[in-house]
Amino acid sequence: MNMRGARFLLLAGWLATTGLAGEPSDPVAALKRFSDFQQLDLTRLLAGEIATERGALMDFPNGISAQACFVMAVPPAEAARRLRVWDPSPHEALKVYSFHPLPVPCTAKDFQALNFQTNSKPIRWLFDKTVATTPTKSDLNLTRAEAAALAGGIQKQSDARVAADCWSKLLAARAAAFQQKGVAGMVPYEMAGAMMAPAVQLRTMLREEAGVGLEFVPILRKIGLFGNAPDAALPAFYYWSLFDADHHAVLNLGAVYQLAVGEHYQLADIEYYESAELYTAIALYEIWPIQIGGQPGALVWRGDYVTAPMLAFTKGTERLAYGVLMVQEIKKEIRCLLDEAKSRR
Amino acid sequence: MSRFILALVLGVILPVAATWAGNSPAVAEELDAEESYVGDAGTHGKGTATSIDENCADVKFVVSPQLSKNFLLRIGGEWQRFSFGVAATAPVPRVLQQVSAVIGGDYQLGDRWLVRAEVQPGVYGDFEGITGRDVDAPLVLGGAYLADADLQWFLGLRVDVRSEYPVLPAAGVRWKFSDQWTLDFQLPKPRLEYDLTDRWQLYLGGDIEAGTFRIGDHFGSDHGQPKFNGAMVDYLELRVGPGLSWKITPILTLEAEAGLMPYRDFDFFHAGADLRSHNAPYGQLVCHGRF
Numbered sequence: 001m002n003m004r005g006a007r008f009l010l011l012a013g014w015l016a017t018t019g020l021a022g023e024p025s026d027p028v029a030a031l032k033r034f035s036d037f038q039q040l041d042l043t044r045l046l047a048g049e050i051a052t053e054r055g056a057l058m059d060f061p062n063g064i065s066a067q068a069c070f071v072m073a074v075p076p077a078e079a080a081r082r083l084r085v086w087d088p089s090p091h092e093a094l095k096v097y098s099f100h101p102l103p104v105p106c107t108a109k110d111f112q113a114l115n116f117q118t119n120s121k122p123i124r125w126l127f128d129k130t131v132a133t134t135p136t137k138s139d140l141n142l143t144r145a146e147a148a149a150l151a152g153g154i155q156k157q158s159d160a161r162v163a164a165d166c167w168s169k170l171l172a173a174r175a176a177a178f179q180q181k182g183v184a185g186m187v188p189y190e191m192a193g194a195m196m197a198p199a200v201q202l203r204t205m206l207r208e209e210a211g212v213g214l215e216f217v218p219i220l221r222k223i224g225l226f227g228n229a230p231d232a233a234l235p236a237f238y239y240w241s242l243f244d245a246d247h248h249a250v251l252n253l254g255a256v257y258q259l260a261v262g263e264h265y266q267l268a269d270i271e272y273y274e275s276a277e278l279y280t281a282i283a284l285y286e287i288w289p290i291q292i293g294g295q296p297g298a299l300v301w302r303g304d305y306v307t308a309p310m311l312a313f314t315k316g317t318e319r320l321a322y323g324v325l326m327v328q329e330i331k332k333e334i335r336c337l338l339d340e341a342k343s344r345r
Numbered sequence: 346m347s348r349f350i351l352a353l354v355l356g357v358i359l360p361v362a363a364t365w366a367g368n369s370p371a372v373a374e375e376l377d378a379e380e381s382y383v384g385d386a387g388t389h390g391k392g393t394a395t396s397i398d399e400n401c402a403d404v405k406f407v408v409s410p411q412l413s414k415n416f417l418l419r420i421g422g423e424w425q426r427f428s429f430g431v432a433a434t435a436p437v438p439r440v441l442q443q444v445s446a447v448i449g450g451d452y453q454l455g456d457r458w459l460v461r462a463e464v465q466p467g468v469y470g471d472f473e474g475i476t477g478r479d480v481d482a483p484l485v486l487g488g489a490y491l492a493d494a495d496l497q498w499f500l501g502l503r504v505d506v507r508s509e510y511p512v513l514p515a516a517g518v519r520w521k522f523s524d525q526w527t528l529d530f531q532l533p534k535p536r537l538e539y540d541l542t543d544r545w546q547l548y549l550g551g552d553i554e555a556g557t558f559r560i561g562d563h564f565g566s567d568h569g570q571p572k573f574n575g576a577m578v579d580y581l582e583l584r585v586g587p588g589l590s591w592k593i594t595p596i597l598t599l600e601a602e603a604g605l606m607p608y609r610d611f612d613f614f615h616a617g618a619d620l621r622s623h624n625a626p627y628g629q630l631v632c633h634g635r636f
Contacts, residue, residue, distance in 0.1 A: 056414040057371045247524035313595035316373025316409040316417055317451045325494050
């Protein structure tokens, strides 16, 4: 670990102990203190605008980030609940094929909805890559043991049901490990040559965003992201989903944690497993109480941090373009969330 | 003399670029190298009928450090040389060459636009007795509108005050319409691409090679046409053909392409004369490095 990282962790640990992190007075001022939003017009947010900022290019070669800010016309506790359990799959624009909550503990049966029998080309791609996996070679994010298990369970002419069963076992094992051990249960990927540890990548990215990292010390520490033991009492919503990323279907596992910090809330949505295209991702939310026309409302800040293999080879303008596109995707997702909330009222 | 100019330009640019590249991982480096050969093409003009073949080499290196969150500087150099195999009496320059610096930047404008401004000050000519009149600084302005991950629109403008057409606009689109197919219609190299695998790609491409050059003060007299002395020539060459692209590593790509050069024009617009070539085969090898 370099000196910068060591200093960050020391400071983070001290702040978590003393409880000095995240004691907001004015929500907008609190938000400006740690985020990229140095100019923020609350009036425009109240009118429904979603403010966004692309993250600066990171030194970390696989990482990319973006921030967003918006208002939800519900009290903070309700906003936190909706964000925690939100199902994006009904929104076609988001290209999420399936989204399912996972119980604790979970088993392979909880992935029964996984189905490769479809004409969807992106899902067909995942099926083909699954069938092509051998114990020593795969384009998917797997350990050697997982690759061997997939290769052993699936023959070349295997049907889609067998592939789904193999994946169900694999995903259930990963989800169970995470449910038991938290971040320490995030098993590294081994098939791309060098070992790739998603948990290390998350820490590295948040070290680069020191302001955000410090702001979220309370929840990140309880999750165990700093290498400490996680707080088992912290409520989490576990899920799995199947979505499209660049015309390829990706299976992922995630957990959303929620923590009340004084009058506001922090959420951390960790995607602790991605089958391909991405390595890992974390979306951090901070939710403050505000008044909207005399009614309680919520000011939400969201920061997205994603690591992906191909990002290591996109630099300069190309990386800038990826950042712009990432902001658009996040904006689209938030718009769907807000529209859904509006239609409920 | 040409070696001196090349050494001077690269000597100034490359140490600066290398320093940036060595100091920060948040710095992009682009290296593009191209070598091509165009076979004999019948060439006709005022009182001239001849046959020309051509060798073309192009090397461009650009370093792009992030100076602020929304601005990336671009600094580097380019050398491009067209060498023509032509009868000694034909009024066609044996060489058209550019040695230039690349200075510019990329900027994010609003939510969806990325814009680029790039000026290439340098020497553009046949390198027969270089004078200050061989110096030029064409400017390229471009904008990309990122509609979404699969669709981007492009607008561009090339400004070269020495050309007969000092301002040339262009528009383009990149549309990934399926997992394997992409229409990358960006000038000067529009393409229809088909991904065979993650590493291999087939494409049908076009290529526009163009530039404005000044030829030597004695070129016309040496070829019995004094009006060509010190003349400006707008050079234009079109190519179309299929190619194969191989991503050897994620940072290094090789391309091999062959096809037809349907049209080439040496337009001595001040002298009111041009020579045109038609229909010759060509082949080219290209290397792209992104570090």
